[in-house]
Amino acid sequence: MNSISLIINKVIIIGIDRDYECEFREGLNFIWGDMDSGKSSILNLIDYCLGGKFNELDYDELRRKGRSAILEASFNGKIVSFERILSDNENIIKVYNSEASLKESVYPKICSASSSGVEPDGWISDIILDLLSIPKVMIKESKIREDSNSQRLSFRDLMKLIYLRQKKVASEGLMDSNNGVVHNKNIEVQKFTYGVHDDQLAELQNELALELQQLKTLEIKILNIKEFLSSTDSRSINDDEIDEIEVDIKQLDAEIEKLLIDKNHASIISSNIARKIEDFIQQSVALAREITEIKQKTRDYSRLYATYKHDLSCLKSSSRVREILGENGKCTQRINCPLCKSVLAANDSTVSDEDIRNESRSISNRIAGCKSSLEKLKSTLVEKISLKNSIDDHVNTLRIEFDRNNIESLSPTIQSIRKIERTRSTLQSHLSIFNKNKRLIEKIEEYVSDLDRKQLKISNIKRDIEEVESNLKDISDVYSDLALYFSQIIRKSKLTNNYGVDISNKFMPIFRNREYNRISSGGVRTILSVSLYLSRLIYLINNGGYLPTLLLIDTPGQNIGRYARGRDTDDLSDPSIYEQIYLNFLQIQKLASEKNKKFQVIVVDNDLPNCLNNAQYHLVKRFDKSNIQYEKGLINDA
Amino acid sequence: MIDYREEYYYRIFVLLFIISNFQTNRLGRKILTIKKLEIMYFLIQNPLVMDSVLRGNKIGKLQGYSGSLYDDSMRRSDFEEMNIIGLTIPHLQSEGIVHLDKKDEGIFVTCDPNLANEINDGISNLLSLNLEKIRKLASLTESKLQKSLMGL
Numbered sequence: 001m002n003s004i005s006l007i008i009n010k011v012i013i014i015g016i017d018r019d020y021e022c023e024f025r026e027g028l029n030f031i032w033g034d035m036d037s038g039k040s041s042i043l044n045l046i047d048y049c050l051g052g053k054f055n056e057l058d059y060d061e062l063r064r065k066g067r068s069a070i071l072e073a074s075f076n077g078k079i080v081s082f083e084r085i086l087s088d089n090e091n092i093i094k095v096y097n098s099e100a101s102l103k104e105s106v107y108p109k110i111c112s113a114s115s116s117g118v119e120p121d122g123w124i125s126d127i128i129l130d131l132l133s134i135p136k137v138m139i140k141e142s143k144i145r146e147d148s149n150s151q152r153l154s155f156r157d158l159m160k161l162i163y164l165r166q167k168k169v170a171s172e173g174l175m176d177s178n179n180g181v182v183h184n185k186n187i188e189v190q191k192f193t194y195g196v197h198d199d200q201l202a203e204l205q206n207e208l209a210l211e212l213q214q215l216k217t218l219e220i221k222i223l224n225i226k227e228f229l230s231s232t233d234s235r236s237i238n239d240d241e242i243d244e245i246e247v248d249i250k251q252l253d254a255e256i257e258k259l260l261i262d263k264n265h266a267s268i269i270s271s272n273i274a275r276k277i278e279d280f281i282q283q284s285v286a287l288a289r290e291i292t293e294i295k296q297k298t299r300d301y302s303r304l305y306a307t308y309k310h311d312l313s314c315l316k317s318s319s320r321v322r323e324i325l326g327e328n329g330k331c332t333q334r335i336n337c338p339l340c341k342s343v344l345a346a347n348d349s350t351v352s353d354e355d356i357r358n359e360s361r362s363i364s365n366r367i368a369g370c371k372s373s374l375e376k377l378k379s380t381l382v383e384k385i386s387l388k389n390s391i392d393d394h395v396n397t398l399r400i401e402f403d404r405n406n407i408e409s410l411s412p413t414i415q416s417i418r419k420i421e422r423t424r425s426t427l428q429s430h431l432s433i434f435n436k437n438k439r440l441i442e443k444i445e446e447y448v449s450d451l452d453r454k455q456l457k458i459s460n461i462k463r464d465i466e467e468v469e470s471n472l473k474d475i476s477d478v479y480s481d482l483a484l485y486f487s488q489i490i491r492k493s494k495l496t497n498n499y500g501v502d503i504s505n506k507f508m509p510i511f512r513n514r515e516y517n518r519i520s521s522g523g524v525r526t527i528l529s530v531s532l533y534l535s536r537l538i539y540l541i542n543n544g545g546y547l548p549t550l551l552l553i554d555t556p557g558q559n560i561g562r563y564a565r566g567r568d569t570d571d572l573s574d575p576s577i578y579e580q581i582y583l584n585f586l587q588i589q590k591l592a593s594e595k596n597k598k599f600q601v602i603v604v605d606n607d608l609p610n611c612l613n614n615a616q617y618h619l620v621k622r623f624d625k626s627n628i629q630y631e632k633g634l635i636n637d638a
Numbered sequence: 639m640i641d642y643r644e645e646y647y648y649r650i651f652v653l654l655f656i657i658s659n660f661q662t663n664r665l666g667r668k669i670l671t672i673k674k675l676e677i678m679y680f681l682i683q684n685p686l687v688m689d690s691v692l693r694g695n696k697i698g699k700l701q702g703y704s705g706s707l708y709d710d711s712m713r714r715s716d717f718e719e720m721n722i723i724g725l726t727i728p729h730l731q732s733e734g735i736v737h738l739d740k741k742d743e744g745i746f747v748t749c750d751p752n753l754a755n756e757i758n759d760g761i762s763n764l765l766s767l768n769l770e771k772i773r774k775l776a777s778l779t780e781s782k783l784q785k786s787l788m789g790l
Contacts, residue, residue: 306706307707310643313761
């Protein structure tokens with residue numbers, strides 16, 4: 001594999017009043033200075049510009065004076081500058097394909113610092129991986145668990161292998177060993193960086209996880225259906241039983257049909273009776289109307305008869321008076337006034353004797369006619385009343401017959417139909433349940449078939465994975481090489497009881513045959529953690545890999561005494577061990593030179609050992625609060 | 639069509655019927671004043687009112703009345719507006735058939751009592767059937783009869 005180079009050229013802090021700049025070179029770079037002078041912040045700024053978190057930048061002066069940070073770096077020889085505002089909420093990183101000094105003439109890419117961002121040019125991690133020509137493969141969270149999820153490789157994963165933070169040096173949580181999921185992912189990332197992981201494998205593993213998940217879902221579905229069917233005691237459905245119910249339903253349908261015919265027949269009889277009743281009622285009503293008319297006529301004739309009789313009586317009375325008065329008494333209604341002797345005339349109507357006789361005869365005739373008519377009317381009335389009474393009696397008889405017919409014929413038929421329909425409904429309901437359960441059983445069979453297919457596919461994928469893995473670089477060679485480089489460093493480290501040195505299959509140091517996290521000495525853990533990162537860099541220089549030959553180490557001499565005391569004169573004293581750490585950096589420089597490989601190591605420390613020659617390294621910054629010859633800190637005007 | 643109830647001689651007949659039948663009480667005392675004559679005439683000519691007055695005086699109901707086509711819508715109050723006597727009494731008086739006897743209690747009308755036999759031969763069935771009831775009514779005092787007519 002080829003080596004990938006990432007060389008940090010400079011970091012610039014754009015401040016309120018002025019800019020602050022740190023320049024780096026290829027090879028060894030040291031930042032040396034007093035505590036709390038902003039040394040670590042330089043490394044954190046590099047990390048921040050490459051997508052790190054703002055909360056790592058806890059240098060107060062920087063937060064107070066700085067407004068944005070610019071990082072200029074060479075990615076496999078291509079110079080790119082990154083600019084990011086110094087803010088907790090800032091998620092945008094501008095990427096310029098130019099040196100920092102020329103960035104104003106270049107239109108930047110606008111990227112988001114986090115994967116969840118929606119900036120136009122995407123996630124900064126993808127941009128960096130592209131610049132480093134590292135494939136964006138899928139990384140499984142666990143190699144052991146076949147169904148574990150896969151995630152896309154992020155530059156943040158690689159940064160953990162490049163940047164040994166101060167708090168991680170000698171830490172129990174080195175390489176996130178206290179977080180199983182992240183630690184496992186780190187192992188998979190390392191395998192990828194060493195070339196024992198490839199895209200096809202990742203895809204296959206991803207597919208395997210997906211298939212296993214689907215397999216589990218299918219198994220759950222089958223189990224759920226089986227449990228449901230068991231709870232309803234319907235695990236097995238007999239087709240004969242379904243057929244039997246269907247036959248029963250058909251028989252009931254035929255029975256209902258027959259009863260409906262009977263019902264219709266009974267209904268026809270009832271309808272005929274009802275029609276007859278209706279006809280007779282109408283006849284009765286018509287007769288009642290006629291009777292009323294006849295009665296009215298009779299009343300009218302009676303009045304006429306009475307009038308004629310009265311008239312005749314009046315005429316008779318008038319004649320009688322005329323007889324009593326005699327011819328002389330029948331004056332011409334002219335009377336001499338008893339008071340004034342004048343003649344008075346009466347206006348009352350009078351009828352002549354002749355007219356009275358004629359009128360009497362005429363009225364008598366009319367009376368006779370009237371009497372005759374009245375008798376006829378009375379006769380007709382009696383007849384009609386008799387007929388009406390007869391019809392009403394008949395209607396009553398028919399009504400009784402109608403009710404009896406309904407009670408005797410129709411009602412039992414209707415009740416039978418209802419009863420059979422209820423039975424049919426129950427059977428239909430059973431049939432529906434049977435059919436539903438049958439469909440569920442068919443569904444189980446379908447799922448089982450799917451399950452078989454899925455298992456076959458899974459075994460195929462597993463076989464493919466094995467095949468791909470067999471073609472990959474043997475991981476034991478990687479462990480062996482790393483263990484060799486690691487043991488060489490440890491051997492020179494001047495640690496006592498120097499035995500049982502190895503690298504575990506989790507890429508963690510083993511010393512005195514003990515896992516890293518079982519080593520209690522802070523100083524020993526410092527040597528082990530720094531040596532792990534150094535051995536990884538040596539491996540990359542020697543063998544190449546998907547990781548830049550860049551190392552950022554913050555305070556590699558933690559827990560180790562740096563200054564000789566009177567009695568510490570031998571080679572095994574702390575200062576001697578401290579010096580050896582730095583001598584290792586020089587060894588790497590020599591190796592890179594021999595291999596003609598580009599590399600960069602940036603070390604931050606409070607001190608530098610005396611064994612170093614100024615020409616062997618580039619001193620990026622030296623901060624000294626007590627010596628005015630040096631800057632007092634990164635933000636030197638605060 | 640002639641309303642024979644209003645015919646002149648029929649009216650005289652009715653008046654003579656009232657005078658000849660109801661001119662005295664059982665004691666032979668004259669009781670028929672002009673006013674009473676008029677009331678009785680009005681009642682006989684309007685059978686429905688007669689029936690009502692008979693009932694009001696607890697004498698009984700009018701028997702044998704059947705409605706005719708003539709107007710029978712007269713009410714008690716119509717009595718005051720009618721000119722019943724007109725020229726009939728002066729005519730009968732001039733013929734010597736009726737006599738007017740002026741006393742302190744009023745003018746009493748009388749005639750030959752035998753005239754009743756002749757008159758009653760020509761009365762209608764209605765009058766014939768209810769003669770005794772009408773007689774009882776006619777024996778009431780003028781004021782009582784008038785009050786009965788007014789519905790008091």
